[in-house]
Amino acid sequence: MVASRSQLTSWQLLKEQADVLKDVHLQQLFAQDANRFSTFSVEIPGVLFDYSKQLVTEKVRDALVSLANECELTQWRDKMFAGEKINITEGRAVLHTALRNRAKTPIVVDGENVTEQVETELAKIKGFVEKVRSGQWLGYTGKAVKDVVSIGVGGSNLGPQMATEALASYVDDTLNVHYVSNVDGVQIAHVLKKVNPETTLFVVSSKTFTTSETMTNASTAVKWLRAAAGDNSAIAKHFVAVSTNLEKTAAFGIADENVFTMWDWVGGRFSMWSAIGLPIALYLGFDAFIDMLEGAFEVDTHFQQAPLSDNIPVLMGLLSVWNASFLDHRAQAILPYDQALHMLPAYLQQGEMESNGKSVTFAGSAVNYTTVPLIWGMTGINGQHAFYQYLHQGTTIVPADFIGSVQSQCEVDDHHTILMSNFFAQSEAMMNGVSAQQVREELAAKGVNEEQIAQLVEHKVHQGNRPTTSILLDKVDAKALGRLIALYEHKIFVQGIILEICSFDQWGVELGKGLAKNIESELRDNRIAEHDSSTSGLMAYYQAKRQ
Ligand code: G6Q
Numbered sequence: 001m002v003a004s005r006s007q008l009t010s011w012q013l014l015k016e017q018a019d020v021l022k023d024v025h026l027q028q029l030f031a032q033d034a035n036r037f038s039t040f041s042v043e044i045p046g047v048l049f050d051y052s053k054q055l056v057t058e059k060v061r062d063a064l065v066s067l068a069n070e071c072e073l074t075q076w077r078d079k080m081f082a083g084e085k086i087n088i089t090e091g092r093a094v095l096h097t098a099l100r101n102r103a104k105t106p107i108v109v110d111g112e113n114v115t116e117q118v119e120t121e122l123a124k125i126k127g128f129v130e131k132v133r134s135g136q137w138l139g140y141t142g143k144a145v146k147d148v149v150s151i152g153v154g155g156s157n158l159g160p161q162m163a164t165e166a167l168a169s170y171v172d173d174t175l176n177v178h179y180v181s182n183v184d185g186v187q188i189a190h191v192l193k194k195v196n197p198e199t200t201l202f203v204v205s206s207k208t209f210t211t212s213e214t215m216t217n218a219s220t221a222v223k224w225l226r227a228a229a230g231d232n233s234a235i236a237k238h239f240v241a242v243s244t245n246l247e248k249t250a251a252f253g254i255a256d257e258n259v260f261t262m263w264d265w266v267g268g269r270f271s272m273w274s275a276i277g278l279p280i281a282l283y284l285g286f287d288a289f290i291d292m293l294e295g296a297f298e299v300d301t302h303f304q305q306a307p308l309s310d311n312i313p314v315l316m317g318l319l320s321v322w323n324a325s326f327l328d329h330r331a332q333a334i335l336p337y338d339q340a341l342h343m344l345p346a347y348l349q350q351g352e353m354e355s356n357g358k359s360v361t362f363a364g365s366a367v368n369y370t371t372v373p374l375i376w377g378m379t380g381i382n383g384q385h386a387f388y389q390y391l392h393q394g395t396t397i398v399p400a401d402f403i404g405s406v407q408s409q410c411e412v413d414d415h416h417t418i419l420m421s422n423f424f425a426q427s428e429a430m431m432n433g434v435s436a437q438q439v440r441e442e443l444a445a446k447g448v449n450e451e452q453i454a455q456l457v458e459h460k461v462h463q464g465n466r467p468t469t470s471i472l473l474d475k476v477d478a479k480a481l482g483r484l485i486a487l488y489e490h491k492i493f494v495q496g497i498i499l500e501i502c503s504f505d506q507w508g509v510e511l512g513k514g515l516a517k518n519i520e521s522e523l524r525d526n527r528i529a530e531h532d533s534s535t536s537g538l539m540a541y542y543q544a545k546r547q
Contacts, residue, residue, distance in 0.1 A: 004361070005500050006368055010066035017060050018326040025465045026055060026431045042310050044302050046295075046480055047487070048472040049312045053431045054319050054399070055327065055467050064318040065308045067498060073314070076497045081304060083109040083265070087504035088362065094504050095263075096270035096489065097300050100293035100482070109265060121261055121275055128240070128260075129278075129286045132201065133174050139198050140234035147195040148177045150279040151188075151217045152205030154509070155268020156242070157181040158350055159485075160205075160279045162343035163272060163292065166481050167284055169340065169409035177283040180221075183213035188220055197228035197238070204241045205276050207268055209248035211513065218252065242275045267504050269350050270489060288478040295482025303490045313487050316469070317494025323399045323467060325369040325499070331396065334377035337404035337423040340476040341484075344403070345377035348488055355492045355503040362500050371499050373399075380404075381422060391430065392462050399467040402427050403484070407475035423470075433464020 005011055030036050030052075040052035040061075056064075068074075079086050083093040093109045099118055106113045131137045135144035150160060161179045178191045202221050206214045218239075225238055232253065240258040241249040249259045260275030272280065273293055281289035299313070308314050323329040332352075334345040356372040377383065380402065391398055404423040408416040439460040443453045471487075473480045496503030519539070522529055528539050 004365070004368070005071065005498070008067065008070045010063050010070050013063045014060065014067065014322070014326050017057070017063060018322075021055050021057070021060070021327075024055070026053060026467070027433075027464065029055075029057065030431075042312050042315065044306075044312060044483075045298065046474045047312065047483055048470075049315070050470040050472070051315060051319060053427055053468045053470070054323075055465070056319070056322065060322065061309060061315075061318075064322060065314075067321075068308050068314060068318060068494070071498050071500075073308070073494060073497050077304065077493070080493065081107075081300075083107045083114065087267075087502070089502050089505045089507075090264075092504070093265040094267065094270075095265040096267065096273055099266065099273035100296040100300065100486075102294055102297040114263070114265065117261075117263065125260060125275055125278060125281055125289070126286045129281045129289075132282055133285060137201070138237065139200070140229045140237050141198045143198050145175065145201045146199040148175055148201050148203060148279055148282050149180060149191055149195065149221065150177060150203045150205060151180045151214055151221060152203075152242075152276070153181045153211060153213050154350065155271055156205040156207060156211075156214065156276055158269070158343070158347050159272025160277055162347040163277070163280045163481060164283055165343050166340045166476055167280070167288065167478055170288065170477065171284055175282055177279050179279075180217050181213070183216050185220070188217050192221070192224055197225050197234075200225075200238060201282075202239045203278055203282070204239060204243075204252075204254070205278070206242070207244050207262060207266075207271070207276075209241070209243040209245040209252070212516075215252075222253070240278075242278055268506075269354055272485070284478065291478035292482035295479035295484075296486035297482075298479075299483050299486035299490065303486075313490030314494050316487065316491035317498060319399075319469065320372065320491065320495055321498045324371070324373045327397075327467075328370065329397050329399050329467070330370055330373050331398045332373040332375050333383075333391065333398050333400035334375060335380040335383055335400050335402050335426075336377075337380040337402065337419055338408075338473075338476055339379060340409055341403060342379050344484075345375070347485075349375045351488060352492055352495075354506050354509060356495050356499065356501045357508070358501045360501075362502060367499065367501075369499070371501055372495060377401075380426065381419060384422060384426065388426070391466065397466055400427075400430070400469075402468055402470045403473070404470070405473045405475050405480075409476055427468040427470055429462065429464070430466035430468050431464055433462040433466075434460065436461050 036052045037050065041048065041050040080094050081097055083095055085091055085093050087094050095114060098107050098114045101115055104115055106115050132145050137145055139145065157179060164177055180188045180191055204218045222235060225234055226232060235253045236255055239254050241254045242260045242262060243249050244262055244264060246256060246259060250256065260278055262271060262274040262276060266274050273296060277289060303311060303313050334348050336344050352372055352375050358371060359367055361367055391400065402423055404420055436457050439457050440453055443456065473484060492503060526543055528536050
């Protein structure tokens with residue numbers, strides 16, 4: 001029988017090391033080793049990854065690498081890249097890497113060369129994007145497209161929207177892109193108010209083409225277009241779809257030639273490299289889309305080739321396991337010091353929590369360790385003026401990823417210098433803290449009397465010793481974004497393998513897709529079936545007020 005993760009020798013060693021490090025302050029580790037930064041940082045083109053402010057020693061890193069070896073990480077990685085069906089609960093390959101396989105080496109799944117399929121689809125995306133962006137794709141009154149409205153939710157929304165926001169500094173004024181993901185009518189109503197039916201193209205993105213929120217929004221968009229155009233013939237000129245489900249897209253009224261394909265070997269939350277990224281390509285142009293794929297491909301190659309102890313995504317995954325499963329830090333903050341990355345925390349929330357927020361092993365037994373932390377965050381500067389208080393002095397220690405760039409997308413006076421001063425200062429403070437002696441000296445220098453100092457001192461002490469990682473990009477452009485997202489994708493994969501979690505299914509999300517159906521029909525018929533008294537009470541109150 002295969003040993004459970006917590007029985008592995010390296011796991012036991014790491015538990016012992018966690019006990020030892022419980023009483024060690026990061027400041028001590030820096031004091032003991034003048035080369036700590038170079039020992040615990042890795043550089044690849046365009047990315048500096050510094051994990052020296054994590055509570056690790058060389059012994060811990062070695063043990064983490066041994067854990068990766070004992071868990072057969074490299075074998076699993078190679079299976080993923082080769083297209084083996086490692087998504088065991090759904091019987092699927094996991095091949096988002098094939099979408100950006102710029103070497104174009106063949107990858108065969110079920111007898112089909114998926115590399116060829118990807119190339120064919122990319123050519124179709126290219127042709128379409130060029131047609132729309134050059135003004136040759138015409139709406140029902142013969143006008144070129146000005147606005148793209150992308151309708152989709154979850155994995156069919158977050159990636160494209162995050163990337164659109166991240167790269168908005170590079171767009172020309174060819175097209176505007178809007179996103180509708182929420183079934184709350186407020187969102188689509190606001191978007192439709194801004195656009196003109198004659199010049200709007202809808203991209204309906206849904207892998208399954210059955211997701212009720214997306215279908216509801218798409219039907220509302222069709223009604224809106226029909227009301228303006230007078231009949232259904234305009235649909236073909238204003239709607240395209242991205243889906244695996246040609247039957248459903250045809251039933252919806254979208255001609256097959258206007259459907260962009262994806263495949264069941266691409267998970268929703270890993271799909272922005274596929275045609276799901278069509279809004280990105282429409283907005284920025286096809287070349288920028290390819291740059292994003294190139295950046296990701298560079299990281300795929302690094303992940304496949306670099307030794308584990310110098311392999312950034314491997315280290316990211318191992319550190320996350322170290323913090324959550326050994327040091328018991330159950331939350332993790334994502335703090336981009338770059339406005340372009342403001343949607344990154346939301347994007348990674350899905351990536352990590354939907355992939356690894358699970359509690360049984362490959363074989364279905366309950367795990368006896370914490371799997372992944374709760375992921376949250378926002379842009380650093382805004383966070384500093386909000387929740388950083390908790391990060392500095394709260395009772396819960398939250399390891400944080402600081403992500404910044406050497407160059408700003410928009411150099412405005414000295415804004416970037418101010419922004420990045422905060423980036424460096426915050427992680428330094430989280431590591432060092434502020435001692436009682438420092439507080440006393442500071443207050444005394446300001447002329448504060450002894451009694452007031454005694455009253456204030458404990459409130460102003462910061463323990464420090466809060467682990468952080470700093471990731472420095474050259475500049476957020478399409479390639480850098482591709483690199484960054486691929487790093488996190490592989491981190492998620494590494495965590496999944498080490499924790500023995502099936503990272504590529506999402507039964508909790510599937511549960512949600514069916515849950516509301518019965519209640520929806522009760523609300524429509526103004527009746528209440530059998531529920532607990534809270535649910536019935538809430539529904540009765542709501543129905544009475546809607547009368
Ligand atoms: C992603 C999830 C989920 C999914 C959405 C939309 O990995 O499975 O977020 O992307 O529920 O699903 P459809 O693309 O099928 O509409």
